[in-house]
Amino acid sequence: MQSARRMATTRPSYIRDILKATQGRQILSLAGGLPDAQLFPTGLLARAAHELAETPGVYQYGLTSGLPGLVDHIATQNNLASPDQLLITTGSQQGLDLISRAYLNPGDRILAEAPVYLGALQIFQLAEIDIGLIPATDTGPDIAQLEAELAKGGVKFFYAVPDFHNPTGVCWSLATRLAVAELLDRYKVMLIEDAPYRQLRYRGDELPLVSALMKGEHLLLQSFSKIATPGMRIGYVQGSAELLSPLVVVKQASDLHSSLPMQQMILSLLKAPEFPQHLSNLRHHYGLRVQVLAEALQHELGSALSFDVPQGGMFIWARLTEDEAPALAQRCLRNGLAVVPGQAFWPEGAPGYEAIRLNFSCLAPAQLKRAAQRLAASMSESSTD
Amino acid sequence: MQSARRMATTRPSYIRDILKATQGRQILSLAGGLPDAQLFPTGLLARAAHELAETPGVYQYGLTSGLPGLVDHIATQNNLASPDQLLITTGSQQGLDLISRAYLNPGDRILAEAPVYLGALQIFQLAEIDIGLIPATDTGPDIAQLEAELAKGGVKFFYAVPDFHNPTGVCWSLATRLAVAELLDRYKVMLIEDAPYRQLRYRGDELPLVSALMKGEHLLLQSFSKIATPGMRIGYVQGSAELLSPLVVVKQASDLHSSLPMQQMILSLLKAPEFPQHLSNLRHHYGLRVQVLAEALQHELGSALSFDVPQGGMFIWARLTEDEAPALAQRCLRNGLAVVPGQAFWPEGAPGYEAIRLNFSCLAPAQLKRAAQRLAASMSESSTD
Missing domain, CATH: 3.90.1150.10 (Aspartate Aminotransferase, domain 1)
Incomplete structure (x- = not known):
């Protein structure tokens, strides 16, 4: 066919x-x-698997939003007002796919830093949308070009990887973060901040998340693939319950929920004193x-x-x-x-x-x-x- | 937004x-x-988890089509000519979603038995398609109505649950299976056969899969949710490599692959002499x-x-x-x-x-x-x- x-x-x-x-x-x-x-973390993984063997309660159908223990743990760790601000996904790749399906119609326009993460490109191609490219500089996206594209209107969101971008490795400067947050707020455009590498910093000081500098709409994608293991396929989307709500509907239709035993093992890892x-x-x-x-x-x-x-x-x-x-x-x-x-x-x-x-x-x-x-x-x- | x-x-x-x-x-x-x-199977699950603790090789990124050991095991079990005829999914729910995204454009028409499995309805609603309903009888879908709908043309596929339908519980008679297979072949319409309950038969003799009676295009959805556990979220799609190939592209974009440790545990279960x-x-x-x-x-x-x-x-x-x-x-x-x-x-x-x-x-x-x-x-x- x-x-x-x-x-x-x-x-x-x-x-x-x-x-x-x-x-x-x-x-x-x-x-x-x-x-x-x-x-x-082979030792921690083995211990988590043995713990799983003693945790028979994670095999029934579960909530679409995620295993309550894991959701609560992340909500506490990230100082969230409510666990409703989280949705556990099958890797952060699925998070971006859910955003795309929940928010984009074919022909819609989004903006992304160029070069673009390949997995994001694939998702945007599936969504049959128009991608406006903002060239990367060594301190982040070109601010003048971003403003020019925003000023044209009709932009659904800006997709960005501010911490150690894939493929450029660029970490946005604080000035760029402040400027992008201000621009997106001014033009009322949502930010999709993809931060899988944020915890892999080897030099220099941590800078604030761009979404943390914004007043307007934003969603944050996080992954355990780089800091725990990718084969487990667990990540999450963080944002207001209102913005997450259509994602939850799409996730329910597309796979009901992510594997509960995997969420349990990630929880074990995160709680391990050696993590x-x-x-x-x-x-x-x-x-x-x-x-x-x-x-x-x-x-x-x-x-x-x-x-x-x-x-x-x-x-x-x-x-x-x-x-x-x-x-x-x-x-x-x-x-x-x-x-x-x-x-x-x-x-x-x-x-x-x-x-x-x-x-x-x-x-x-x-x-x-x-x-x-x-x-x-x-x-x-x-x-x- | x-x-x-x-x-x-x-x-x-x-x-x-x-x-x-x-x-x-x-x-x-x-x-x-x-x-x-x-x-x-709590004891088998605990043993599978302990085995997982001794299997450190399932934590890296893996192939989109699935964990080779599991794919090969199912291919052998199902007498398939090649493991390329399988795609492991995050439950069979994801299998249907991948089919829908790989094959359906908004406005396309499909046929389904009515009443319809709720999870399938959600997927079809997401796909913005037109669903032609074929009323269920106590031996399967109404054949005359199915033929009338097929004769109108423009049908992308027929979605069916021949074994112990959800919600009707109906198991299609052999005559219905033969008639549906013949009709779909004649009108060159693909069958999507969803068979999560097939192994849960309490009385009577097993009947052939409808797809096994067909010469034309068909895809089979299978799930481990009902026979193993649903929380693990593992199922698969079976069909020709050619028909699966666009599904693999969508799966790669949407979550790269399903959890490998879960696939490993399902493999342990399937191999357990007590299963x-x-x-x-x-x-x-x-x-x-x-x-x-x-x-x-x-x-x-x-x-x-x-x-x-x-x-x-x-x-x-x-x-x-x-x-x-x-x-x-x-x-x-x-x-x-x-x-x-x-x-x-x-x-x-x-x-x-x-x-x-x-x-x-x-x-x-x-x-x-x-x-x-x-x-x-x-x-x-x-x-x-």
């Missing part, structure tokens, strides 16, 4: 395709967005890795790459000064290295400059150094290609 | 609302569609309960109710000969009994006759008898209402 119209514009993930293509080969991958499984220690261990290792990769790139490649060292997150966004990203990515693959060409993060594949995204969270330091060598070797082949 | 157009036509579940309204009160509920938590024994225990108890409720209804109410005793599933569909269902449901609530008026299972609330749905899986036999007494008391109040 002919698939729905929305399928024509929805691309499968380039990254998932590349990972599938390289399975079984001796490939060093800087292409994924994976946390390092070696750093998962903060796990988090600082994660920050320690990832913080080391970003330095190792940055220094190796500098050492191997010098001015052929231009990048800022991110203060957190999982990615270095490297602009190419003398190469084209898709061709380079192909040469890298032949040399046993996977990287993502920047074009993947634009709806139309047209960034206006050449860049590659390099993930530093998943490989150990020695592998990161080897990866930089393979990248250098691949770039030096460019003239003979 | 104004929610999307699709939200205007999507009703939250009447049943979830009624259950929420009665929480904490001394209500006997025949309203839900819940399995009995007392009959969950078949658990299934026959379930059938034994539910088979007893449907008899107990049927006899109590007969004894307490006689000809005021008209119903067939279903051979499986979870529901008795009782037609009212001298009462109106919504008013009766209200009186029942005052008397400490929850039932669902049949109107909830029609898109427009217009069945053409009065009926109530009575769930028999969730209460113990003694409670079912008390429930029948409360129903009788509530019906006898009708003249004084």
